[in-house]
Amino acid sequence: MRTYKFVAPTMKEALAKVKKELGEDALIIKSEKVTAGGALAFSKRELIEITASTPEEVKADLQGGPEFAATFERALSQPSMPENPTRNDADISHLTNEVSRLREDLVEIGKYFRYNNLPIMPRELTRLWEGLGKSGMDGRWATDMAQEALIQLAAEELISPAAIEQYVLSRLSRVVKPAPQLPLRRASAYKIALVGTPGAGKTTLLQKLASDPQIYGKRKVGLLSIDTHRMAAVEQLRAFARIAGVPLEVVFQPEQCADALRRLAACEVILMDTFGCSVSEPHRLLELRQFMDSLDPDEVHLVMNASVRDEDLVHTSRCFREAGTTHLSFTRLDESLRHGFLLNVVKAAERPVAWLSRGQGFVGCTERFTPEHLRLWIAHSEPLPEPSPEIRLDPTPVNA
Ligand SMILES: Nc1nc2c(ncn2[C@@H]2O[C@H](COP(=O)(O)OP(=O)(O)O)[C@@H](O)[C@H]2O)c(=O)[nH]1
Ligand SMILES: [Mg+2]
Incomplete structure (x- = not known):
């Protein structure tokens, strides 16, 4: 698979480059922080590097099946953080910053994927997302909701249908509001x-x-x-x-x-x-x-x-x-x-x-x-009921 690298100071700018060069359907394979600048510490800069490809390239690779899966498996099984029993406050504050950076990056990636390629979501969230679409709610809005939930909810909430529904309802109630009750007593009509x-x-x-x-x-x-x-x-x-x-x-x-x-x-x-x-x-x-x-x-x-x-x-x-x-x-x-x-x-x-x-x-x-x-x-996402037999059209052709 042919891949392309895009480097920019922020995730947003890097994603914009990807979109410009490879189009709306480009697929992000990896994003990481890289350091640019000379050997001198003061001229060093942290940049975001995105590795991306086109859907055609990825499809060709996916057809390679097991090999691709094995590479993917290896990447996933690598430990995300080395063991370090002597973490101090500086490490923790560094980690906290990293997590908040990650969160921002996720939001950007979420925006990028928004309307075409949904990231893999937990089963309960996917179920709710599909239900929203079936209920008639605008598909883009439903996707926004699901992605926000994915970013905002804790892991244990993401496997709880009740917690996910509660989150979506609280988001919806900011937009769809009940009218306040009529004032009971007034001097005029x-x-x-x-x-x-x-x-x-x-x-x-x-x-x-x-x-x-x-x-x-x-x-x-x-x-x-x-x-x-x-x-x-x-x-x-x-x-x-x-x-x-x-x-x-x-x-x-x-x-x-x-x-x-x-x-x-x-x-x-x-x-x-x-x-x-x-x-x-x-x-x-x-x-x-x-x-x-x-x-x-x-x-x-x-x-x-x-x-x-x-x-x-x-x-x-x-x-x-x-x-x-x-x-x-x-x-x-x-x-x-x-x-x-x-x-x-x-x-x-x-x-x-x-x-x-x-x-x-x-x-x-x-x-x-x-x-x-x-x-x-x-x-209200259940399928519409079948019409009663009395009003169902007879499928037998007239001249049969
Ligand atoms: N099934 C149903 N029919 C309704 C409802 N509200 C109004 N209608 C019917 O819709 C038609 C038009 O209603 P109307 O009040 O005259 O509409 P207007 O022109 O906006 O004043 C009438 O035949 C009503 O009986 C409703 O909630 N359900
Ligand atoms: Mg009328």
Whole structure:
């Protein structure tokens, strides 16, 4: 196998040279510290030397099988440190420095390998990494997590599924956060607007929030709708308000918002329904923004259908920043079995998650997002169930 040596003052620079000369797929065979400079001590410098090769070269060598394995075996069986029973403080401090240098080098190597060649990982970590990928979490993010765990966790933790899961959950919870609870007592009404694309589930979620006794059903709720583009939408909400016995204000122009809010001033919570804005209609988003400026909500929830592709949801979340979104709420969780891909959406949107909704009933199918959901979302890696026999297509050809 032909190998190439690259020398630089730091691991980072040496890896950059490798990448430049041998390409993204280059394989690192060895890295070590070498001393450069003349015989005089003051001109000596420590450098990093990387020995690398290309995948083609390595493959050719691997085909040589046993010989390569034997060389590898010999390298691994060599004692890593000579026996030295008389270590003193200087040795220990030297070792400590070495370990921290090693750690930095590992991080750099980890970054280098990140997206193509994963280093060999302990079995439990590999299992979790595969589970993250199957759950729908972005593959690169899952790899980052696994590599961080590999570097940060102690050896005994790396063989414990519980310790690995705990580590991953604690990392995830820094990015995917639950929304704080609504303040219980306030002088003025707390205003929550629901925005999103048409059919995302805004009106259904609003009705669930207003009627579920575990949510705002026991509070003094008022409704306000700016969804006047479709008469059927207004009628639907009017019927709900009548049955639920809650006041409803319908607003056609931003200038009417102040009066409508005044009429609802005695309410504890005002839930606001809005017209759906498709991401391909920027003028609707602009109109929504004008309404939001007049309504001045405390929270603007971007309501998203959890069965839509995560890339599209990420795009939607970017477009709706214009409308001043402060929270994310997901609907239709009942329509998909894996929810890890929602992590990608939350990460990109950089907003806390408030409500999760599954099903069309008004009561008992909406819950506040909690860290426990994180655990469920990453654990949802089992294969999708087979369709029931009644709905499975008959594989017999028609003309058989
Ligand atoms: N299965 C299921 N359907 C839902 C859910 N939320 C809303 N829907 C349905 O999705 C459709 C659109 O909901 P709607 O609230 O009118 O969407 P909007 O246009 O955003 O207001 C309706 O048929 C709802 O019954 C949910 O959590 N699960
Ligand atoms: Mg609606």
